[in-house]
Amino acid sequence: MDFNRVYNAYFSPSGSTKKITSAVASVISDTITSIDFLNGPKTELSGIDKNDVLIIGMPVFAGRIPQVCVPYIKNLKGTNTPAVALVVYGNRAYGDALLELCDLLDEQGFRVIGAGAFVAEHSLFKQVAHGRPDNEDFSQIIRFASVCSQKLEEFEGFSEQLSIKGSRPYSPPRKISIGPKTVSKCSDCGVCAKLCPVGAIDYRDPFKTDIDKCISCTACIAACPIGARSFRGFKYNTAEKVFIKKCSSRIEPEWFT
Ligand SMILES: Cc1cc2nc3c(=O)[nH]c(=O)nc-3n(C[C@H](O)[C@H](O)[C@H](O)COP(=O)(O)O)c2cc1C
Missing domain, CATH: 3.40.50.360 (Flavodoxin domain)
Known part of the structure; x- marks a missing residue:
């Protein structure tokens, strides 16, 4: 073809x-x-x-x-x-x-x-x-x-x-209940708000994330030019420990042709 x-x-x-x-x-x-x-x-x-x-x-x-x-x-x-x-x-x-x-x-x-x-x-x-x-x-x-x-x-x-x-x-869609946070070094450039695929970040104040809209996709964290957004806090740290323990064995790719 x-x-x-x-x-x-x-x-x-x-x-x-x-x-x-x-x-x-x-x-x-x-x-x-x-x-x-x-x-x-x-x-x-x-x-x-x-x-x-x-x-x-x-x-x-x-x-x-x-x-x-x-x-x-x-x-x-x-x-x-x-x-x-x-x-x-x-x-x-x-x-x-x-x-x-x-x-x-x-x-x-x-x-x-x-x-x-x-x-x-x-x-x-x-x-x-x-x-x-x-x-x-x-x-x-x-x-x-x-x-x-x-x-x-x-x-x-x-x-x-x-x-x-x-x-x-399919298994029902599940919302992940951890959202990214902004730290004080944020320069208010608005890159995160512009990129957010669900419009969860306030353009005028990127410290405000609407957690009901946020899908935790990580686009804002990856896009921030100065690393001012990240996941943090007790809930996140606890979930991270569980994941590291549970998902440490290597899984290989699978494909169907
Ligand atoms: C909200 C959310 C849910 C996720 N759920 C799963 C999952 O069910 N199983 C899994 O192995 N990885 C899961 N991941 C990890 C992503 O699928 C994985 O890191 C992927 O490479 C992200 O793609 P990207 O780098 O193109 O954004 C999840 C990540 C996010 C942000």
């Missing part, structure tokens, strides 16, 4: 999902159109046709894809368009997230030819899976991408339904 456009779409508050989907995309094509869902819905993606390819990556939030992204994915319209689906998670579990992403793509007219769950540093508890994806991960990511690339070469508009790990109905 000769591709027209290859899209690399991702939601990546801390950057690991982008790193992994971009590595996959670079094996599939030299010319990639990147779509960053952190900047909101993408209306221009409604015209994807069967000669295009969609590579899409989502981080796992409590065993699901971030629910804020569901309307964005529902805005994508494929025409029997081949897609590669990826979820990236922090060495705990990916739950129903990959199945959910593949189901959504299927409903939107895409044919998932490859799906993978890869591990990266846990964005809430950075000591968990620290340093991942590492060289071993990347060699698996490249192997997965090469298999997908081969399948795309042979793609003729039909693809068998892949059997993806996960269960339906």
